[in-house]
Amino acid sequence: MAQISPTQNGDLRRCCFGFAHLVFVRRRVLFTEKYSNFTNTKERLQPPSAAHPFGTDTVGRDILARTIYGGQISIAIGITAAFVEVMIGILIGALAGYFGGRIDSILMRFTEAMLNMPQLLLLIVMSKFFSGQLPNINILGRTLSGSVVVIVFIIGLTSWPYLARIVRAEFLSIKEREFILAARATGTPSWEIIFKHILPNSIAPIVVSATLGVAGAISLEAYVSFLGMGVRAPTATWGNMLENAYRYIESAYWLWLFPGLLIVLITISINFLGDGLRDALDPRSRTV
Amino acid sequence: MTRYIVRRLLQAIPLLLVISLILFVLMQNATDPLATMGGRTPTRPEDRARLTRQLGLDKPVYIQYLYWLIGNDWTKVDLDGDGTAETQGKRQGVLRGDFGTSIVQTGRPVTTVIFERLPNTLILMLTAEFVIVLGALLVGIFSALRQYSLFDNILTGILFIGYSMPIFFVALSTMYIFSINFQRWGLPHLPTVGMFDPKIGKTTGQIILHMILPVFSIAFISFAAYSRYIRSTMLEVLGQDYIRTARSKGLPKREITFIHALKNASLPIVTIVGLDLPLLLGGAVVTERIFAWPGMGRLFIDGIDRGDTPVVMGILMLIAVSVVIFQIITDIVYAWLDPRIRFD
Numbered sequence: 001m002a003q004i005s006p007t008q009n010g011d012l013r014r015c016c017f018g019f020a021h022l023v024f025v026r027r028r029v030l031f032t033e034k035y036s037n038f039t040n041t042k043e044r045l046q047p048p049s050a051a052h053p054f055g056t057d058t059v060g061r062d063i064l065a066r067t068i069y070g071g072q073i074s075i076a077i078g079i080t081a082a083f084v085e086v087m088i089g090i091l092i093g094a095l096a097g098y099f100g101g102r103i104d105s106i107l108m109r110f111t112e113a114m115l116n117m118p119q120l121l122l123l124i125v126m127s128k129f130f131s132g133q134l135p136n137i138n139i140l141g142r143t144l145s146g147s148v149v150v151i152v153f154i155i156g157l158t159s160w161p162y163l164a165r166i167v168r169a170e171f172l173s174i175k176e177r178e179f180i181l182a183a184r185a186t187g188t189p190s191w192e193i194i195f196k197h198i199l200p201n202s203i204a205p206i207v208v209s210a211t212l213g214v215a216g217a218i219s220l221e222a223y224v225s226f227l228g229m230g231v232r233a234p235t236a237t238w239g240n241m242l243e244n245a246y247r248y249i250e251s252a253y254w255l256w257l258f259p260g261l262l263i264v265l266i267t268i269s270i271n272f273l274g275d276g277l278r279d280a281l282d283p284r285s286r287t288v
Numbered sequence: 289m290t291r292y293i294v295r296r297l298l299q300a301i302p303l304l305l306v307i308s309l310i311l312f313v314l315m316q317n318a319t320d321p322l323a324t325m326g327g328r329t330p331t332r333p334e335d336r337a338r339l340t341r342q343l344g345l346d347k348p349v350y351i352q353y354l355y356w357l358i359g360n361d362w363t364k365v366d367l368d369g370d371g372t373a374e375t376q377g378k379r380q381g382v383l384r385g386d387f388g389t390s391i392v393q394t395g396r397p398v399t400t401v402i403f404e405r406l407p408n409t410l411i412l413m414l415t416a417e418f419v420i421v422l423g424a425l426l427v428g429i430f431s432a433l434r435q436y437s438l439f440d441n442i443l444t445g446i447l448f449i450g451y452s453m454p455i456f457f458v459a460l461s462t463m464y465i466f467s468i469n470f471q472r473w474g475l476p477h478l479p480t481v482g483m484f485d486p487k488i489g490k491t492t493g494q495i496i497l498h499m500i501l502p503v504f505s506i507a508f509i510s511f512a513a514y515s516r517y518i519r520s521t522m523l524e525v526l527g528q529d530y531i532r533t534a535r536s537k538g539l540p541k542r543e544i545t546f547i548h549a550l551k552n553a554s555l556p557i558v559t560i561v562g563l564d565l566p567l568l569l570g571g572a573v574v575t576e577r578i579f580a581w582p583g584m585g586r587l588f589i590d591g592i593d594r595g596d597t598p599v600v601m602g603i604l605m606l607i608a609v610s611v612v613i614f615q616i617i618t619d620i621v622y623a624w625l626d627p628r629i630r631f632d
Contacts, residue, residue, distance in 0.1 A: 113303050116611045117311075118567050120574075121588065121604065125311060128318035128592055219454045223574055226456055227589060246460055246578055249480070250468050260457040267452040 037061065037234050045252050055254035063241070067258050070236035073144070074218055075266070077152055077237065081217035084156025085163060086210045092160065093167025094194050098175055108168070114161045120223055126154040127229045136234075145235040151224065155217045163209050170202035204281035208274055215270035222263050238263045289623075293616060300612040307608050308382075312353050312601060321345070321391045321595030341366050343391065356388060356601065357381050382605065388598035392591070398602040402584065408483065409576070409583035413568040415499060416506040420514055421561060423507065425554075428518025429545065432526060443515075451512035459505040459578045466501065481580035502579045506572070510564075517560060521553040528552075555626055562618030566610035 040060040048055045054063035096107040114122075127150060134146025174180065175198060183193050218238075224230035225239030232240070238259040245255035322331055322339055331339070340346045344355060344365060359381030367375040380386035387398035427447075431440040450458075463480055470477035478501055479485065484494035525531065526549055534544045569584060576585035584603055591600040623629045 109299075109303060110306075113307050116303065116307060116608050117604065118569075118607065121607070124573070124589070124592055125314050125318065125600070125604075129314040215452065222454055223456070226574060227577065229592075242456065246456070249460060249464055253464060256457075256460050260454075260460060264449075264453050264457055267454070268449060271448065271452045 037236070038065075045248070045255075047252075048254055054258045055252070057241070057255055058244075058248070063254060063258055066236040066241060067238070067262060070238050070241055070259065071262060071266075073148065073231070073235055074221060074237045074239065074263070077148060077155075077221050077231075078214040078218035078270075081152045081155035081159070081221070082210050082213035084153060085159045085213050085217070086206065088156060089160040089163030090167055090199070090206065093164040094171055094199065096164070097168035097171025098190070098194050098198065100172075104168075107164075111161045111164050114158070119158050119220070122158045123154055123220060123224050124227065124229055126158070127151065127224055130154065131229070131232070143234070145232045147230065147232045148235055148237075151221055151230055155220050159213060159216060159220070163206070163213070166205050166209055167202065170205060171198055174198045174201050207281060208278045211270060211274035211277055215267040215274070218270070219263065219267055289620070293620070296616050296619075297612075304605070304608055304612065308357070308601070308605060309353060311604050312356060312597070313349055315595075315597045315600055316349050316352060319592065319595030321597070338370075341371060342368070355379060355381070356598070358383055359386060387602045387605075390596055390599050392594050392596045392599070398598045401599055402587070402602050402606065405582060405584045405587045408581065409569060409572055409585065411495070412499060412502055412575075412581060412583060413506075413565075413572060416503045416510075417561065417565060417568060419503055419507045420510050421557070424511060424514035424518050425550075425557075427511075427515040429522055429550065431515070432519045432522035433545065435523060447512035447515060450508045453509055455505055455509050455574055456578060458508050459501065459575060462501050462504060463578070481578075483582055498579075498581075502575050502581060506575055514557075514560065518553065518557060521556050522549060525549045525553045555622065558621055558625065559618055562614050562621070563611075566607060566614045569607050569610065 038061060040056075043052070043056050043060040044058060046052055046056040046060075052062050052064065054067060057063055057066070092107050092111065096104040096111075127147075130150045130153075131147055134150065137144050137146055137149065171194075180193060180197060183197050188197070221230055221237060222239035222242065225237055226242050228240075228243050230239055231237045241259040242256050245252075245259075248255050321343070322336055322345075344352060344360075347355075355377070356379075359379045360377030361380060363377055364373040365375055365377045366373045379388060387402075390396050390398055390401050393401055427443060431437075431443055434440055467478045467480045479498050483498055484490045488494055531544060531548060534548050539548075572581070572583060573585035573589060575581065576583045577589060580586075588600060588603050590596070591603070
C-alpha cells in the first residue's frame, strides 16, 4: 500500500469530509421532500441548466429533486403493492387449490370475474371511490398524501388474480405428492400442511411473479397518476409528475422525458431481474 | 356444442350480476354528478336537493341498482323533484336493454352516447390488433426459424424494452420526434392530436394520418407478448415428428414453414387474440387521452370525472359482456380449428 503523505492525507480527509458532507448534510437538500416540494415561481419551466440539471416544472420546482424523491415513492408503492398482491394471491390460490370442490369453484369464479374487467378501468373506478379527502400521513419523517396508501391497496386488490391462478396450479400438483399424504396421515392440521409443507415447495413461481408484480405496480401507478387519479399533491411520484406534462410537449420536453425515462429504466431492470430469477429458480419454465 | 354454449352463458349470468353490483356501488359513491351541473356557478342548495330527487340519487344504493337493473316502470318516481313520487317510472332497466340516460349530456340515452364513440375506438383498436398480429407472425416465425441468431437476439432485446415501456412514454416520445421536431426541422411531419384536421375535414386520408402514432404506440408495447408467444409455439411445432417427415419427404422449406408448421402453431394465437380483443375496448384510456382521440376511453374518463354513472356503467358492462361472449367464441373457433378438442 502506498505511503500517504501528510498533505495527501489532508486532501483525502477533506475529500472524505466533502463526500460525507454531501451525503449526510446536503442530502437534506438533494433528497428531501422539503426541497422536492420547494416552489420558486420566478423559475418556472426553466430548461435543464447547471442549477437545475433536469430543469424546473410549471411552478418552479426542481425536477431532479422531484425525480429522486418521487422515485423513492414510486418504488415503495411498487414493492408494497406487490406485497399486498402476493398476500391476497397466495391466500386465495392456496385455499382454492388445497380444499378444492365448492370453495375452489367459488373462488375461481370470483377470480374470473376480476379478469373480466380491464385492470386499468377497475383501478380508475376504485381510486375515484376511495379518494375522498384523505388526511396526510407521516411515515419515517415524511409527509405522504393519503392517496399513496389507497393506490397501494387498490393496485394490490386488482392484480392478484394471475398470481392466485399460479398458486392454485402449484397447490393442485403438490398436494397429490406422497409427503403431503404422509403429513396428513400423521394428523398434521390443514393450515400447517398449507403453510409449512406446500407453500415452501411452491415458492419459486411466487417469487418470480412477485418480482414482475413490482414492475407492474410501478407502471400501473404511473398510468393512474398520469390520468390524474392516482397519487395527489404534495407527494411526488414519477407518475404524477407526468400528469399534464403532455400538455407541454412542444415547449418543455424535460417535464416528461426524465420521469418517463426513469419509469422505463426501472421496469426494464425489474423485468430483467424477474426473468433471470425465473431461469434460476425454475429451470423447467425456460422456454426453448 | 349447444349445451356447452348454454352452460357457459348460464355460468356468466351470476358473474355479470356480481361485477355490475360491485361496480355500481363503487361508482355511486365515487363522484358527485351535481358538482359540475351548474357550470361555473356552484349549484344552489335548493337546486341541489331538487336535482338529487329528480335524478333519484336520494334513494338508497340498492334501490338505485334495482332501478338500473330492472327499471322503475313498476313504481312511481319523483320527476319534478318536489318530494312526492307521483309520475309513473319510464326506465326499463338493463335487463330489458335500457341503459338509462346520460347525466352529463342531459337526456341522451346511454346507448346513443356510447355507440357514437364506439366506432372511433374500434377503428383504432382493430387496426392496432391487425398490425400486432401481422407483425408478430412475421417476427415470430422468422426468429423461430433462426433461433439464437444475431437477428433473434437483437429483436428479443428490443421487444423486451417495448414490453417494459409504459404506453405514454412511447406515445410522448414518438409524438415529440415525429410531429414536433420534424415540423421544426421542416420535414414532413405527422399530426399530434385529434382524429382529423378541422380545416380539411373528416376524410379517410386524414384519419389514417392521425392514426399512425397511436397505432404504433399500442402495437409497440403489445408486440412483445405476441411475437414471443408465436416464436415459442412455432419452435414447439417445428420439433414435431410430422415436420421431420415432411422434411424427409423433401418438401420445399417454404411449404413446410407456412403450411405444415404455421397452421398448427397459429391455433394458440386464436386464443390470445380472442381474449385480448374485448379488453382492447377499455385498454385505450391512456392512448386516447394523449392523442385526444374521441373514443370510448375518453368518454369513460370524462364520465368518471363528472360522475356520469349510467354512461360509465354502460361502458363497463359492454366490456364485461363482450369478454364473456368472446371467450365462448374463442372456445368454439378453437374446437372448430382443432378437431381433437371436444366439449363434453
